[in-house]
Amino acid sequence: MKTSVDDARRCARALVASLDEQQRSLVRGDLADSDLRQWTYLPGNRPGLPMEYLSDAQHTLAIELLLSGHSPAGGDLAMGAVEVERVRRELVTGAPPEGDRYWLRVLGDPDGDEPWGWRINGHHLAVHVIVTPGGITFTPHFIGSEPAVVPSGPHAGRRILGPEEDLARQLATGLDPDQRALGISSGDAPDDILTRYDPVADPTLLPEGIGRDQLRPAQREVLDQLVQRYLHRAPTPYALSCWRDAEAAGLDRIRFAWAGPTTPGERHYYCVRAPEFLIEYDNTQDGGNHAHSVWRHLRDDWGTDLLRAHYARLHSG
Numbered sequence: 001m002k003t004s005v006d007d008a009r010r011c012a013r014a015l016v017a018s019l020d021e022q023q024r025s026l027v028r029g030d031l032a033d034s035d036l037r038q039w040t041y042l043p044g045n046r047p048g049l050p051m052e053y054l055s056d057a058q059h060t061l062a063i064e065l066l067l068s069g070h071s072p073a074g075g076d077l078a079m080g081a082v083e084v085e086r087v088r089r090e091l092v093t094g095a096p097p098e099g100d101r102y103w104l105r106v107l108g109d110p111d112g113d114e115p116w117g118w119r120i121n122g123h124h125l126a127v128h129v130i131v132t133p134g135g136i137t138f139t140p141h142f143i144g145s146e147p148a149v150v151p152s153g154p155h156a157g158r159r160i161l162g163p164e165e166d167l168a169r170q171l172a173t174g175l176d177p178d179q180r181a182l183g184i185s186s187g188d189a190p191d192d193i194l195t196r197y198d199p200v201a202d203p204t205l206l207p208e209g210i211g212r213d214q215l216r217p218a219q220r221e222v223l224d225q226l227v228q229r230y231l232h233r234a235p236t237p238y239a240l241s242c243w244r245d246a247e248a249a250g251l252d253r254i255r256f257a258w259a260g261p262t263t264p265g266e267r268h269y270y271c272v273r274a275p276e277f278l279i280e281y282d283n284t285q286d287g288g289n290h291a292h293s294v295w296r297h298l299r300d301d302w303g304t305d306l307l308r309a310h311y312a313r314l315h316s317g
Contacts, residue, residue, distance in 0.1 A: 004235040005131055007068035012110040012118055015061040023049055029107045031115055031130070036107070037199035037302055041142045041292065043123045045103070051120075052099025062104055066120050069129045069138055074233035077143055080160035081125045084145045087153070115310055117303065124292075130303025132310045138234040139297040140201070148283055148291040161291045164281055167226040168270045172258035174219060175210070183210035189260030189269035193280040193292050201296035203278050206271045209257030223256055227272055230279050230295045242277065242297070249275040260284070
């Protein structure tokens with residue numbers, strides 16, 4: 001059965017083979033590169049091959065590679081970030097953009113048996129995939145939307161991060177007074193996600209929040225739906241594996257915190273903390289019309305554990 005790894009390998013091979021020498025020098029990298037963990041979701045140039053200058057056929061392969069790192073719903077979300085970024089650029093310049101400003105790196109050799117990976121980064125999109133014989137990882141994973149609500153045109157009213165916002169607001173507004181004392185960390189939302197684009201996410205930066213074990217069954221179901229909304233950005237096998245890890249660590253160790261008003265349209269923030277992962281979301285800039293969302297795996301961002309295990313096996317004995 002075809003897997004996301006098969007799709008990614010096929011796309012990466014075909015794309016690299018289609019490039020000229022200069023393009024290939026920009027796209028190729030090594031997993032040992034010192035800048036592997038340097039990333040950002042802010043506007044600006046990135047290391048790698050600019051996708052806006054690819055041919056139509058090459059661009060198609062790059063988009064297929066992007067989709068290979070997602071479930072169908074996650075792929076729609078990633079492409080939604082690309083499409084909303086086009087809207088943002090047109091709102092700024094008054095003209096449709098001529099190309100998508102994202103940068104691609106292929107790390108290692110997709111033709112070989114050794115670990116390899118790829119990343120696509122640009123404003124409000126950051127996807128990092130590492131593949132080893134022992135498995136595959138998909139974080140850090142960042143999706144943003146500016147504007148959070150498309151104001152006009154054929155997609156007026158579109159909210160690509162609407163479910164991420166609505167589920168969390170449903171949970172926050174449904175807290176009773178005792179629960180609110182724990183679950184609402186502040187009446188003011190921070191200006192951005194608290195872990196920012198740090199190479200290593202620090203969960204101690206996040207408010208403690210309310211534990212899943214302190215929620216009623218219906219509230220727990222909403223929290224679980226919210227968590228799985230993020231996990232299921234990735235292909236299903238990986239999403240299920242992450243959820244099983246959360247179950248093994250104890251679902252009641254998951255904690256949720258909201259900051260800011262709970263009224264729609266106001267600046268707001270929330271986070272979810274668990275032993276294995278963290279999630280952050282903010283919609284605070286531009287009067288609450290500029291959203292960020294990130295999923296970090298505390299043990300295996302950048303494939304850290306998989307790579308460690310691979311090289312340990314390689315050098316054992």
